Amino acid sequence: MNFIIVCVFLFTTYSTIAQKIDPKELRCLVCRKTVDELQNKLDTIDSSKTVEVGQYRLDADGNTLHKKIPLAKSEVYISETLDEICGAFDNYARAKYKNSGNLVLVDLQNPFNKKSPGMDKVDFIQDGDLNKSLKYICEDIVNDFEDTFVEVFQKDSSNAHDDICTNVAQYCEEGVDYSLEDTIENINTDSSDETDKTEL
DSSP: OHHHHHHHHHHHHHEEOOOOOOHHHHHHHHHHHHHHHHHHHHHTSOTTOEEEEEEEEEOTTSOEEEEEEEGGGOHHHHHHHHHHHGGGGGGEEEEEETTTOOEEEEESSOTTOTTSOOGGGEEEEOOTTTTTHHHHHHHHHHHHHHHHHHHHHHTTOSOHHIIIIIIISOOSOTTOOOSSOOOHHHHOOHHHHHHHHHHO
C-alpha cells in the first residue's frame, strides 16, 4: 500500500500532461546523448590496451605491415560498442525544465549523472510508448551515421557533439547552447533574435 502511495506521489509531482515534441529537437538530444554514452564507454577502456591492425603496404620481405593502436580507437571496437550503446536509452525519459520549458532527456538509472539534470528541476512528459522510442531513434541515428561516429572518435575530436549531431546529421542547430542550464536563452533563441532585430 505504501509503495502505491509513493508511486502516485512521484507521478503527480514530476509528471506533466502529454505534449507535442519537435521530432528534430528530440533527435538532436538523442544524438548528443548517444555521443555521451559512447564516450563514457570508451573512457572505461584501459589506455594501455592496444590492438594490432593491418595495412595494405608490404615491407621489403613482402610481409604485410602491422601497427598497434589503442583499443578505444579501433574501428572494429567502436563499431561493436555502437551496436550495444542504444540499450542505455531504456533508462532515459523525456522531460521539460520547469523554468524554461526546454526539452531534456533524464537518465533515470543514474540520477547523480552530471550530464543529466536533477529530477527536481523537470516535469516528466507522459507518452504512450513509455519512452521506448528513444532507443529506436538512437538505433536509427547509429545506423545512418555509424561511419561518422567511428571517424570522429578515432581522431579525438574536441567537439564530437557538434561534429556529428550538428555538422553531419544536422539534427541540432548551429550556435545553440544545449547545456543543462535551465534558462530560456539556451535553446529558445528565436524570440531573443527577433527582439534584437526590432531594437535595431
